[in-house]
Amino acid sequence: MSTGSAASDADDYEASPGRSAASAALERTARKVTCYDPGRYSDEELDDDGAEEGRVKQERRVSRAAHRDARQSQRNAANARERARMRVLSKAFSRLKTSLPWVPADTKLSKLDTLRLASSYISHLRQLLQEDRLETRFAHPVSLV
């Protein structure tokens, strides 16, 4: 199941409530990325004097940079997809929470709490169902229909 484009994901991301934390994280990532720079390895290579050799090395450097950029943009796309996926998960939790009776809409409920309450609510419903089955069996022993 593929979700929307990276652009629309980014839009959603911009609109998400945890934006400040998110941008901080993005900055951290950007910092990491700029620190990790394999391209600098080629500094000594510049000392070589052969023109042809220099050209080849320059090409290699450019291709390494392109590869690095490609990897980074792939990572960014994967991050966006992951954010979208987690947003879907959070929405599902919210929906589950609203379907729980006796829980006011403005109640602060963690995901774990939501899961636990939902689980106990299901048990409760199952029990009701069982009692109802017993009642209908014994309340009307004879049916004219």
Added chain:
DNA sequence: TAGGCCATCTGGTCCT
């Protein structure tokens, strides 16, 4: 201030 919760990033694994 410690601890809980959350969002995000990331690398690994599985699946199509």
Added chain:
DNA sequence: AGGACCAGATGGCCTA
């Protein structure tokens, strides 16, 4: 190959 899913790490926010 690329996307989905997962779990671990990290940092921010909030509350007792």
